Amino acid sequence: SDTLVVNEILPDPEGDDAEEWIEIFNTGDVQVNLYKWQIDDVDGGSKPYTIDEPLIIQALGYAVFSRKQTLIILNNDKDSARLIDPAGKVVSSISYTAPAVGQSFARFPTSPAVGKASWQWSAKTTAGAANQLPAPAPPSAGPTLAEEEPAPVVVKKSVSLVKTAY
Numbered sequence: 172s173d174t175l176v177v178n179e180i181l182p183d184p185e186g187d188d189a190e191e192w193i194e195i196f197n198t199g200d201v202q203v204n205l206y207k208w209q210i211d212d213v214d215g216g217s218k219p220y221t222i223d224e225p226l227i228i229q230a231l232g233y234a235v236f237s238r239k240q241t242l243i244i245l246n247n248d249k250d251s252a253r254l255i256d257p258a259g260k261v262v263s264s265i266s267y268t269a270p271a272v273g274q275s276f277a278r279f280p281t282s283p284a285v286g287k288a289s290w291q292w293s294a295k296t297t298a299g300a301a302n303q304l305p306a307p308a309p310p311s312a313g314p315t316l317a318e319e320e321p322a323p324v325v326v327k328k329s330v331s332l333v334k335t336a337y
Contacts, residue, residue: 172197174197176196177254177264177265177278178194178278179276179298180245182245184272185272185273188247192236192238194299195263197229198231198280202229205222205226206257209255210222211243216250217243218243219243235299250267251266267290270292271292274293274294275295275302278302291304
């Protein structure tokens with residue numbers, strides 16, 4: 172199916188690299204059975220993982236494959252993630268270099284057409300859900316009038332504790 176894409180990958184999770192994953196997204200309006208499809212990293216890297224039982228990915232749905240499940244090791248310097256149909260054709264792939272620890276590499280569509288997308292690193296990982304970039308930091312503006320005024324002086328009262336006999 173030409174509606175399936177590699178959508179997000181986590182190649183260098185914080186802590187244990189066994190927490191890596193690859194997410195597939197169905198951009199179409201009909202479900203697709205992933206039976207006999209393969210997920211792989213760069214050609215000649217890890218052994219491809221074959222989906223050996225019926226696995227339906229719903230229209231506009233996600234399927235997430237963990238390293239523990241696939242035994243695919245995504246390298247922490249550079250690698251790729253590929254989706255291969257039962258006939259052996261690579262239908263979607265993405266390559267990356269220098270991943271930031273704990274960030275996913277995520278696909279952000281730039282037009283309705285399949286394949287028209289940009290990829291960005293995101294500290295907000297979204298396995299099994301729509302990709303999101305973290306909220307941008309507020310713009311740094313010049314000082315406001317309140318920031319230019321001296322801070323008010325606060326007078327603290329002194330309190331003495333007196334121990335009394337009972």
